[in-house]
Amino acid sequence: MTLDPQQVLRLARQTLDIEAEALLGLKSRLGDGFTRAVSLMLAVRGRVVVMGIGKSGHVGRKIVATLASTGTPAMFVHPAEASHGDLGMIKPVDVVLAISNSGESEELNAIVPLLRRLGAPLVAMTGHLDSTLARHADVVLDSGVAKEACPLNLAPTASTTAQLALGDALAVALLDARGFKAEDFARSHPGGALGRRLLTRVSDIMRTGSEVPRVAPEASFSELMREITRKGLGASAITDVAGHPLGIFTDGDLRRLVETGRDLRALTAREVMHAEPRTIRDDVLAASAAELMERHRISVLLVVDAAGCLVGALNTHDLMQAKVI
Structure with a gap:
């Protein structure tokens, strides 16, 4: 043949x-x-x-x-x-x-x-x-x-x-x-990629409670670094006494700060943080978090509730693990 x-x-x-x-x-x-x-x-x-x-x-x-x-x-x-x-x-x-x-x-x-x-x-x-x-x-x-x-x-x-x-x-x-609508289709396909994108909310995948790295503005640089190391997110929020995020400090910020040659031991969290950090509400779609992170080229996002208080955090790894991206 x-x-x-x-x-x-x-x-x-x-x-x-x-x-x-x-x-x-x-x-x-x-x-x-x-x-x-x-x-x-x-x-x-x-x-x-x-x-x-x-x-x-x-x-x-x-x-x-x-x-x-x-x-x-x-x-x-x-x-x-x-x-x-x-x-x-x-x-x-x-x-x-x-x-x-x-x-x-x-x-x-x-x-x-x-x-x-x-x-x-x-x-x-x-x-x-x-x-x-x-x-x-x-x-x-x-x-x-x-x-x-x-x-x-x-x-x-x-x-x-x-x-x-x-x-x-x-x-x-x-x-x-x-x-x-697409949302109705997603409800019939919760295990599919579309279902995950249209049904998964930030609150479903974010880190919460003690998993969320945070320090006070007056915290020393050493305290800030210990918090980042302990929580393993690659960043830490800086919050006021009411829990509102004032800023964020990331691994990338650390590398850039080291290059300046400043005495890091003398610095406080307030002095090194990025003020007015990007945040997202806990009740929005996780896909929106992914789009926000991609648009601003950031890998960590702080999550707040309706009152603007810090309730969680997530990074790109969390989104990938949830198969949102």
Whole structure:
């Protein structure tokens, strides 16, 4: 068996051309049926129940995942399992999205009469508008393609791409109609990068209590350095008696101070600190802290409460550990 690189690329490009043409065909056929399907799913009091066999079943599971993550409650029910008890998972308050390219899937069509008797609206996604499934549906979404990308015109390729794209179109239309925002998406993806950026607050990751380095303005330079060393943040806040940050002193400041040749032992914290340090509220997003630190090219940030009192501190390592950056 030999591999012809030119033939490989020719078939790959041909596949993409056929599938792109199939998707453009779908675009021109979208109409009232699609709008009605979105309206049914938007008004659903239960869930969108997606069903399909074989490759259509795999597509259905992906559509369920996309709908659920964008604000539309959804679940997948296998048609064969539905005939053996899982039909009880479907309620009249649900909307059923049945996917079958041929529209003649035996397992699916066997339960269509039961679905009709149940009273749940039935949306069919099929490539054959005269099929059994299409005739029994309340709404039909035309997912037909002129041909499959498979050279034998047998393996579901362009047809499954069309189904996937229609599923995405439904999800996006519903997302917009619901006023679904990035924050809502993050709540469905708390373990993802977006979820961490949009849900993690400064208070979730900052150092608090005795972990926060701080000294009084009158503290000697030696006291200041001991505090920085003990707390391991690479800096220390200088605060007044009420706890308001007056300044900050960092490892970088120490290096620059040493270069001046001054007698460090005679200095106080007030004399070496940077006055009016950058601060951030504890109730804002950690991503905002990262942006502030990047904008001002600083690696340590003091955290204050609504009264302006020091309640915490964080550095870039804390943000990296929390996977905010």
